[in-house]
Amino acid sequence: MKITECKIIQEYARLSDLYGDAIETGNHKKANKAYDELMAVYQQIKAQGALTSDAFHELLSAPSMGTRLWAATHYLAISYEESEKVLTALGEVSNCLLAVSAKTTLDEWKKGNLIL
Template sequence: MKKRILNEMRTNELVDAYAQIGILQYSALDDGKISKYNRLYDEKRAIEEEMKARPGDERRALMVLYGYPNMQVRLNAATATLAVAPEPARRLLEEIYASGWPPQAYDAGMRLSALDDGTFKPK
């Protein structure tokens, strides 16, 4: 998505687009399409940056995705909200890790380890 388009979207539209990206990432991982996953990652980051730049840092709006049925969507939302809602975001990462659902559980475990050892600092 182009930055100009993101600037014109309402927060709820960004949240919906964010969820759709997570669903597509999940499928890309399942199908072994890493280049597609990476392109989607860039789109996901652009949405996070747009939300962060808005007054009051609107990344909190992504917390509505904590209960989303897709594991990748929940993982993305938890990671994106670590800076604005650290306790609930960490709890969600712990739940995903405990689920053992690959590869999202592995990603959650790596994020938790990086948080604990200080190599990952949410911004």
């Protein structure tokens, strides 16, 4: 793996974790900022072809719920089955706003409403 690829995936993990924490604590300004930065990093990962890398795949089992949520979302087109397992598990977490996001993501993907 290229060093820049490794760094950009680490940044993706950091930002997705930050996003998840901000959502769970109700800090919409922090969440919106993290989201904007995360989407820019995602575009870089996508442009480099790093979505299929082992390093990105490992994010599906990251300790951070926010990271697992976003990695599974962005991995849907690569492996629906793996992503579905992660999103379903996240969707079963009680009293968690990210659980709602996970359920909604799966529902919208099944309807064909997500463009990644």
